[in-house]
Amino acid sequence: MKPLSETLINYAPALSGETLTPIGQQIQAYACSQPDKPALICGDASWSWAELVRQANRIANRLRGAGLEAGDTVAGLSENSADYVALYLGTLIAGGCMVPLSGMANGETLALMINDCDSRWLFVSRRNDSLLQEVQGQLARVPTEHCIGLDYRPATSECNLDDWLAGVGDHGEQTPVTLDSPFNLIYSSGTTGTPKGILHDYRFRSRQIRRMGSYGLNGDAINLVSTPLYSNTTLVSVLPTLFHGGTLVLMAKFDAREFLQLAQRFRVSHAMLVPVQFQRILAVPDFDEFDLSSFRLKLCTSAPLRGEVIEQVMQRWPGNLREVYGLTEGGISTSLDCAAHPDKWDSVGTPTEGSQVRILDEAGRELPRGEIGEIVGRAGAMMRGYYHRPTQTQDMLWTSPEGDTFFRSGDMGRLDEDGFLYILDRRKDMIISGGFNIYAADLEQVLLTHPAVADAAVIGVPSEQWGETPLGLVVRRADAQTRDSELLAWANERLGKTQRLAAVELRDDLPRSTIGKVLKKELRAPYWA
Numbered sequence: 001m002k003p004l005s006e007t008l009i010n011y012a013p014a015l016s017g018e019t020l021t022p023i024g025q026q027i028q029a030y031a032c033s034q035p036d037k038p039a040l041i042c043g044d045a046s047w048s049w050a051e052l053v054r055q056a057n058r059i060a061n062r063l064r065g066a067g068l069e070a071g072d073t074v075a076g077l078s079e080n081s082a083d084y085v086a087l088y089l090g091t092l093i094a095g096g097c098m099v100p101l102s103g104m105a106n107g108e109t110l111a112l113m114i115n116d117c118d119s120r121w122l123f124v125s126r127r128n129d130s131l132l133q134e135v136q137g138q139l140a141r142v143p144t145e146h147c148i149g150l151d152y153r154p155a156t157s158e159c160n161l162d163d164w165l166a167g168v169g170d171h172g173e174q175t176p177v178t179l180d181s182p183f184n185l186i187y188s189s190g191t192t193g194t195p196k197g198i199l200h201d202y203r204f205r206s207r208q209i210r211r212m213g214s215y216g217l218n219g220d221a222i223n224l225v226s227t228p229l230y231s232n233t234t235l236v237s238v239l240p241t242l243f244h245g246g247t248l249v250l251m252a253k254f255d256a257r258e259f260l261q262l263a264q265r266f267r268v269s270h271a272m273l274v275p276v277q278f279q280r281i282l283a284v285p286d287f288d289e290f291d292l293s294s295f296r297l298k299l300c301t302s303a304p305l306r307g308e309v310i311e312q313v314m315q316r317w318p319g320n321l322r323e324v325y326g327l328t329e330g331g332i333s334t335s336l337d338c339a340a341h342p343d344k345w346d347s348v349g350t351p352t353e354g355s356q357v358r359i360l361d362e363a364g365r366e367l368p369r370g371e372i373g374e375i376v377g378r379a380g381a382m383m384r385g386y387y388h389r390p391t392q393t394q395d396m397l398w399t400s401p402e403g404d405t406f407f408r409s410g411d412m413g414r415l416d417e418d419g420f421l422y423i424l425d426r427r428k429d430m431i432i433s434g435g436f437n438i439y440a441a442d443l444e445q446v447l448l449t450h451p452a453v454a455d456a457a458v459i460g461v462p463s464e465q466w467g468e469t470p471l472g473l474v475v476r477r478a479d480a481q482t483r484d485s486e487l488l489a490w491a492n493e494r495l496g497k498t499q500r501l502a503a504v505e506l507r508d509d510l511p512r513s514t515i516g517k518v519l520k521k522e523l524r525a526p527y528w529a
Contacts, residue, residue, distance in 0.1 A: 008199055008384035008393075010180065011331075011405045012207075013354070015380070018179065020202055023209075023243050024060070024093035025174040027053055030245045039242075040082045041266060042250040047082050049245065054170040055083070059090025062168045063121070066146070070095035070175055071182055073117045075142075076150075077101045077110070077132070078125035079252040080229055083150045083161060087123055088229065089242070095175025097182035097199075100230035103127065104514055105195075107134035113187050113195050115140045116388060123161070126152040179203040185387060186232055186328055197387035198232075198328050205239060207380040211333075211352060212240040215322060216297055217270055221246035224268040226254040226277065231515045232328040233302050237272035256280040260290045267294035269319075274302040274516035275309065282312050295319035301326070302515045304423050304441075306448065307345040310338055323348055325421065329396070331407025332357060332377030334421050347420040355379040357421055358406065359414060364398060372439075374427055375413045376406040383407075412439060429520050431460035433469050436498040440470070440520075443501065446494050447472055450487060452480035457510050457518045461502070461527040469502040473523060475509055 027049075030039070035050035047055075063074065074091040076098065078084040091098045099117045101110060110131055114122060115138070122142045124132045132147065136156050147157040148164050183205045187195040217223065217240040225248055227234045241248055249266050251258065259281055262268065273281075278300065281287065295317065301324045313321050321338040325348035334357060336349030351357045358366050359373040367373045376398045382405075385393040398406045412430055413423045424439040431438040440458040447456040455475035463469035474487055488504040495501070511519040 008387070010201070010203070010382075010384060011397075011407075012203055012380060012382040013378065013404075015207075018203075020177070020179050020206055022092065022174055022177050022202065023205075023239065024056075024089060026243055027056070027089065027245070028172040028174070031172070034245060037245070038247045040085055040248050040250060042080065042082045043252070045082055052082070052086060052089070053172065055086040056089035056093055057170045057172045058165050058168045059087055060093035060173075060175075061171070062165055063090065063094040063096060064175070065168070066121075068094050068096050068121070070177070071097060073097045073099050073119040073182075073185060074121045074123070075099040075101055075114055075117060075119040076123045076229075077103060077128045078123065078150055078229075079103065079127055080225060080250040081125065081150065081252060082250070084123075084125070084229060085238075085242075085248070085250070087150070092183070093172070093174055095177055095181070098184045099197075100184070100186065100228075102187065102228070102230045102514070103131065105131075107131060107138075109195060111135040111138035113197070114142065116195070117185050117187075117197055121146045121148070123148050123150055124154060125150045129154060132156065177202055179206070182384075184235070186230065186235075188328060196389055196392060199384040199387050200330075200381075201384055204330055204381045204383065208236060209240045209243050211380075212236060213244055215299070217241050217246065218244040219246050220269070222249065222266055222269045222294070223247065224249045224251070224259065224263055224266075224271040226251040226259055227272065227274065227515050231302075233272060233274065233515050236301070236324070237270065237299060241270075256284050260284060260287065260292075263292055263295070264290045268292075269294055269296045270299070271295075272299040272301065275300060275305045276512060276516035278305060278309055278313060282309070282316065288316060293318050297322060299324055303517055304346075304348055306445070308449075310345045314338055314342075325349065325423065326379075326381075327377075327407065327409055329383040329407055330381040331379055331383075332375065332409055333379040333381065336420075341420075344418075344420045347416070347422050349421065350419050351377070351421075352379070356404075356406070357415065358400070360398065360408075366400075369415045369417055369419075372412060372414045372424060372437075375409040375411045375421070375423070377409065378404055378406045426520075429459070431458075431468055431470050433460070433463070433498070434466040438470055438499055443470055443472065443491070443495060443499060446491050447474060447487070447504075450482070450490060452476050452482035453487070454478075454480075455510055457520065457523060458501070459520055459524050459527070461524070463502065470499070471527070472501045472504040473507050473510065474504055475507050 030049040031053035039049040039052040040047040149160040323336040333355040443458040460468040
């Protein structure tokens with residue numbers, strides 16, 4: 001099979017004098033320089049750096065012995081665990097390309113991803129055994145003996161990680177890689193829709209590691225990880241922490257109160273969270289009784305964090321808050337230092353060093369500041385493309401008049417006079433009613449200011465008169481009795497004439513992905529069936 005790095009184009013800008021230290025090579029030194037320092041804490045288990053490197057090396061040596069060649073993919077299906085981190089690192093040490101898979105996917109979608117990525121290995125945790133049994137007969141390339149349980153013996157193969165590693169040495173030897181070598185393949189959709197494999201190379205990850213290290217994710221960091229490893233959101237903070245020899249505190253499943261307990265117990269300094277997690281943590285009744293004084297920085301990504309939530313975080317939670325905006329594909333990179341820019345909390349900041357952001361109209365022409373259009377970007381970290389999907393890769397590209405390649409985000413937004421970026425909506429979620437463009441984010445922001453509203457989403461539903469019209473879906477606070485008709489009247493008094501909601505419906509909750517994004521496709525489906 002042709003190496004992944006030879007099948008896709010490098011879109012990232014060149015940097016003179018750029019060198020590479022692979023993460024697999026970097027961590028070998030920590031087994032000697034800080035052997036007893038905690039590398040991973042997960043539940044009752046604590047692994048030192050010597051233990052983590054030893055396990056990662058054994059996995060690398062076993063993969064090579066089983067026939068893995070440089071650039072080959074290795075698939076994993078597991079919640080966060082010490083062995084899963086060791087598998088990730090071991091794959092990289094062996095020169096392989098890691099493919100972390102979502103346990104939220106249904107069997108059909110999971111089988112599609114495993115077959116699409118060309119992996120000949122699949123490592124699974126006990127929690128995902130039912131999914132393994134569902135897809136086992138659909139896997140085109142993974143033989144039974146390459147289906148390995150991380151923490152149990154699957155009935156289909158009867159092979160667990162300990163058995164698989166029996167007798168394997170722990171000497172460390174990084175398979176040679178270059179900036180162009182594949183690092184990981186992340187699938188963009190694991191719950192609904194057709195997933196696309198996003199290929200990151202070592203150039204992508206090394207540049208990202210360098211940038212995040214400048215935010216303090218270094219050898220002194222104690223990073224509390226509460227989002228899953230199949231998400232790029234998680235890897236953005238996990239990889240620099242490991243590269244620089246810090247400590248990861250892993251949560252297999254997020255729980256707001258447990259997060260606070262772990263943060264206090266282990267004197268956590270950093271955490272990457274998504275907006276809904278901030279809201280749930282702040283809502284813990286005795287939040288203010290926890291000692292969070294060790295925090296230096298919280299990071300937020302996956303969706304814009306509302307200004308009123310930022311205000312609470314800055315007032316009640318020690319340490320700074322930095323919001324980061326980007327795509328799993330890369331290309332777009334902005335950051336907001338919340339302490340430095342309290343007047344810009346409704347934005348997602350300005351482009352990071354070396355990055356560019358532009359706003360386009362529907363014809364692909366650049367718009368001036370203040371105008372609303374699609375966000376495109378160019379940055380140091382840019383994917384090599386969607387694996388096996390050249391047409392979809394080409395569809396997301398925009399070439400500037402200067403001849404540079406930018407990535408289309410699918411997000412609508414604007415740049416203000418100071419260069420701060422404001423996100424309004426996904427392009428596909430924009431509501432066109434009677435010829436007017438309506439941005440759901442504007443309507444949601446109004447609904448969320450009502451004291452009775454805990455959560456809200458706005459979607460477009462069919463309308464004979466207007467083509468489609470906005471519908472508000474609202475989750476009330478626990479003690480609220482406000483009726484849907486009252487919320488509708490209150491919101492429409494504050495919205496423009498062309499923005500007004502057709503109705504408000506009350507919901508017990510809103511469906512979200514594991515990284516907190518509201519699943520609007522799922523919300524719209526019943527109305528457009």
